[in-house]
Amino acid sequence: MLDLSIRQTLGAFALDIAFTAEERGVTALFGRSGSGKTSVINAIAGLTRPDAGHIRIGDTVFFDSALRIDVPVERRRIGYVFQDARLFPHMTVRSNLEFGLRRVPAADRRIAFGPVVELLGLGHLLDRRPRGLSGGEKQRVAFGRALLAQPRLLLMDEPMASLDAARKAEIMPYIERLRDEMNIPIVMVSHALDEVVRLATTMVLIGEGRVRAVGPVGTVMGRLDLSAVTGAQDAGAVLDLTVERHIPEDGLTVLAFDGGHLTVPRVERAPGASVRLHIHARDVIVALQQPVGVSVRNALAATVVEVAESGPSSADVRLAVGGSFLIARITRAAVRELDLTPGRPVVALVKGIAFEPGSTGAPAEGRRVVDV
Amino acid sequence: MDILTPMETTALLLSLRVAGVAIALGLPVAVLAAWVLGRYSFPGKTLVDGLVHLPLVLPPVVTGYILLVTMGTKGVVGGWLYQTFGIKLIFTAEGASLAVAVTSFPLMVRAIRLSVEAIDGGLEAAARTLGAGPVDRFFTILLPLMAPGLLSGAIVAFAAAMGEFGAVITFVSNIPGQTQTLPLAIYAATQEPGGDAVAARLAAISFGVALIALMLSEFLAHRVRRLIGQT
Numbered sequence: 001m002l003d004l005s006i007r008q009t010l011g012a013f014a015l016d017i018a019f020t021a022e023e024r025g026v027t028a029l030f031g032r033s034g035s036g037k038t039s040v041i042n043a044i045a046g047l048t049r050p051d052a053g054h055i056r057i058g059d060t061v062f063f064d065s066a067l068r069i070d071v072p073v074e075r076r077r078i079g080y081v082f083q084d085a086r087l088f089p090h091m092t093v094r095s096n097l098e099f100g101l102r103r104v105p106a107a108d109r110r111i112a113f114g115p116v117v118e119l120l121g122l123g124h125l126l127d128r129r130p131r132g133l134s135g136g137e138k139q140r141v142a143f144g145r146a147l148l149a150q151p152r153l154l155l156m157d158e159p160m161a162s163l164d165a166a167r168k169a170e171i172m173p174y175i176e177r178l179r180d181e182m183n184i185p186i187v188m189v190s191h192a193l194d195e196v197v198r199l200a201t202t203m204v205l206i207g208e209g210r211v212r213a214v215g216p217v218g219t220v221m222g223r224l225d226l227s228a229v230t231g232a233q234d235a236g237a238v239l240d241l242t243v244e245r246h247i248p249e250d251g252l253t254v255l256a257f258d259g260g261h262l263t264v265p266r267v268e269r270a271p272g273a274s275v276r277l278h279i280h281a282r283d284v285i286v287a288l289q290q291p292v293g294v295s296v297r298n299a300l301a302a303t304v305v306e307v308a309e310s311g312p313s314s315a316d317v318r319l320a321v322g323g324s325f326l327i328a329r330i331t332r333a334a335v336r337e338l339d340l341t342p343g344r345p346v347v348a349l350v351k352g353i354a355f356e357p358g359s360t361g362a363p364a365e366g367r368r369v370v371d372v
Numbered sequence: 373m374d375i376l377t378p379m380e381t382t383a384l385l386l387s388l389r390v391a392g393v394a395i396a397l398g399l400p401v402a403v404l405a406a407w408v409l410g411r412y413s414f415p416g417k418t419l420v421d422g423l424v425h426l427p428l429v430l431p432p433v434v435t436g437y438i439l440l441v442t443m444g445t446k447g448v449v450g451g452w453l454y455q456t457f458g459i460k461l462i463f464t465a466e467g468a469s470l471a472v473a474v475t476s477f478p479l480m481v482r483a484i485r486l487s488v489e490a491i492d493g494g495l496e497a498a499a500r501t502l503g504a505g506p507v508d509r510f511f512t513i514l515l516p517l518m519a520p521g522l523l524s525g526a527i528v529a530f531a532a533a534m535g536e537f538g539a540v541i542t543f544v545s546n547i548p549g550q551t552q553t554l555p556l557a558i559y560a561a562t563q564e565p566g567g568d569a570v571a572a573r574l575a576a577i578s579f580g581v582a583l584i585a586l587m588l589s590e591f592l593a594h595r596v597r598r599l600i601g602q603t
Contacts, residue, residue: 045501073500074508080501086494090516090600099512100502129601149502 002027002153002185006043006053006063015039015209018053025201026179026186028217030193036209037189041155044187045080046073057152057185077104079151079184083158085138087130093141094126100149111147111182119181120144120174136167140174147182154178156188160195175199197221197238197278221278222325224308224316235316236280237326243273259322260300264353281316281329283352288338290347298350302326304340319348326350376577379570382549383557384577390465390540390553391533394473395480395526402480402529403522407514409481410488428478435475436542443470443543467544468551472533479532480525487521488514519596527589531582554578 005018015036021027029037042048044055046062049070055063062071062078079100087096101113117123120140130138139159146154159175160168176199179186190196196203196217203220205213213220220226221238239262241255246266253267255275267275290299302319310316315335319326326348340346376384405424409417427435443450444462453459461467491514499509515522537555544551546560558574561567 047497047500072505073497074503074505076501077503078501080498082494082498084494086492086498088495088499088513089602099499099504103503103508131601145502 001058002044002187003054003056004040004044006040006050006055008039008043008048008050010036010039010209013209015050017206017209017211019204019211019214021185021187021202021204023058023185024183026175026188026199027202027204028196028200029187029189029204029206030196030200031191031206031212033191035206037191037206038157040206041080041157041187041189044153045078045155046071046076047080060152077150077152079146079149079154081139081142081146081154081156081159083161085130085135085142087133087138087141087145089130091129092126093122093128093130093133096130096141097122097126097144097148100145104150108150111150113148116144116147119177134167135163136170139163139171143174143178147178147184151184154184154186156186158189158191160192172198194278197276217276218324222318222327224306224310224318224327235310235327235329236278236283237324239277239279239324239326241275241277243267243269243271243275245271257322257324259302259320259324262298262300262350262353277353279326279350279353281310281327283350284319284326284328285349285351286317286319286328286330286334286338286340287347287349291349294349296349296351300326300348300350302346302348304342304344304346306342307335307340319346321348377573379548379557380574380577383552383554383574384581386465386549386551387534387553387581390468390472391530393466393469394476394533395530397469398473398477398480398529399522399526402477402525403484403515403518406481406484406488406518407510410485411493424481425478427475432475432536432538433542436471436539439467439471439474439539439543443467461544463544463547463551465544465550468540468553471539471543472536475536475539476529476533480529483525483528484518484521487518490521491517516600519600520593520602523592523596524589527585527592531585534581534585535578554581 001023002021004020006015008015013036017036017040029040031037039048043050043063050063050065052065053063054061054065061067061069062076063069088099091099097113097117101109117126120143122140122144125133125137125141130141133141160171163171179199188199200217203213203215203217204211205220205226213223213226218238218240221236239257241257241262244254244256244261246253251266252263253265255262255264255267269275285296300321302321305318305320305325307315307317309332310329313331314329315332317328317330317335317340319328328348409421409424440462441447445451445454445460450461453461461470495513496509499513504512534553535555537559540551540553541556541559546552546556552560554574554577558571558578561571561574
């Protein structure tokens with residue numbers, strides 16, 4: 001487990017961050033540019049030195065101001081994938097990949113060259129120089145190079161920020177495979193919500209150098225007080241569902257979760273597979289009864305949990321649907337007229353679902369919202 | 373040799389040797405100075421920077437004179453070297469090498485430092501996260517990437533060392549076969565009655581050597597850039 005607590009003055013800005021992350025999966029540090037996310041992973045890597053605090057992984061202490069421990073970067077064995085790849089221009093792809101590997105004692109090598117090359121699809125690039133590679137290819141080589149250094153933890157600083165939508169769609173599945181097939185915890189910095197929703201297990205929301213929220217992605221996204229940090233346009237809940245069955249004649253798929261069922265355009269996954277959906281607050285409608293004669297097909301029994309103002313005329317309503325949460329953005333006038341107070345039973349109508357490209361078999365040309 | 377007279381051969385070989393030794397000894401120091409000046413800031417950096425560049429702005433005769441005073445057999449350093457190791461620099465080819473090493477040093481440092489500063493510091497950070505310590509990084513990342521600057525700096529400094537006059541003649545005098553490099557031989561020839569033809573031939577040799585050095589520099593720099601993936 002990664003256990004981190006650091007304080008650091010960065011110019012006029014004070015970083016004061018503490019969180020723990022599981023040994024498996026992806027922890028996403030999410031926040032706006034300049035919120036201090038990258039400073040956190042630079043401190044984990046050892047590239048910068050916090051004023052006080054500690055950084056530990058399991059029993060290994062990398063930094064502890066009280067114990068006067070500060071392990072140099074080169075002895076931490078923490079992998080780092082930089083935003084700009086930073087491949088060594090004078091070496092071939094193969095030499096780049098082997099750079100870290102050759103500096104690890106043979107007895108400590110668990111991750112082998114061949115499987116990594118195959119996982120990342122680098123076989124045909126091995127004899128090339130970084131100069132001739134595309135942005136996506138460079139980033140894949142950077143993943144491989146970091147992995148082959150046998151890291152205890154893999155850091156990624158906005159690994160897709162410099163890529164266009166198509167390259168990003170090409171890279172995402174590789175990161176998913178790293179997450180699912182390599183037993184290495186990943187800490188990823190991102191300011192793109194779609195990346196976080198698709199890849200992260202745990203979400204650490206950072207604003208102005210402080211941790212605003214930590215928890216499973218669905219839990220953090222379901223909070224109303226955080227839309228100012230996540231960005232008003234992207235406000236909305238995240239649901240984890242499983243594929244229940246397909247309805248081939250209508251081109252639909254039925255997804256199940258603890259709050260009921262959602263019927264969505266066909267998802268190219270086998271029944272039983274898990275799917276994560278981001279449901280924008282602006283795509284959820286609140287009704288007092290099961291509506292009759294409307295085109296919206298997804299109606300879920302829900303209970304109002306809390307109501308918060310989200311704009312001059314709008315309000316966000318947090319709805320409990322089974323053990324999960326949805327957020328609906330409606331007018332304040334509607335809140336008043338429908339008397340939406342905590343505890344009131346309502347029906348949540350979902351009219352649109354944001355599919356993350358690839359994750360549900362949706363077209364890979366980019367992110368899109370599908371009306372349902 | 374048929375083309376060159378024995379005197380010309382002697383002067384040419386001596387020049388090549390003096391300049392070669394100077395560059396061979398000066399280059400590692402120049403790389404170190406360029407690395408430190410290009411990558412680190414420390415108190416007194418401006419002073420060190422100034423000292424490194426001093427031979428570039430001082431009249432060479434003054435450089436030679438300072439060497440004469442400090443490195444002569446009665447000088448502070450020179451006297452100690454002579455008494456302890458029996459090394460005599462004054463009036464010797466080794467002394468000539470020292471003189472041209474000092475005058476050409478700033479040229480090397482400048483060229484190498486430019487290429488050190490052009491190397492993305494992020495590459496070194498990446499190498500650190502991959503387990504490379506400072507010495508490791510110097511040899512695997514910095515040195516290969518500064519190779520073009522190192523090469524052009526060394527060749528320009530070599531050419532300048534071949535042509536150094538003032539510092540050499542002031543420090544080690546003009547002794548044929550000992551310290552009489554090409555420029556000193558040309559000067560000596562112009563001082564003798566009827567020496568114009570000798571001077572002209574020596575000048576032509578200098579011209580040829582300079583041209584070859586420049587072409588070699590271009591060719592090698594091109595090859596090295598390809599080797600390190602910059603073109």
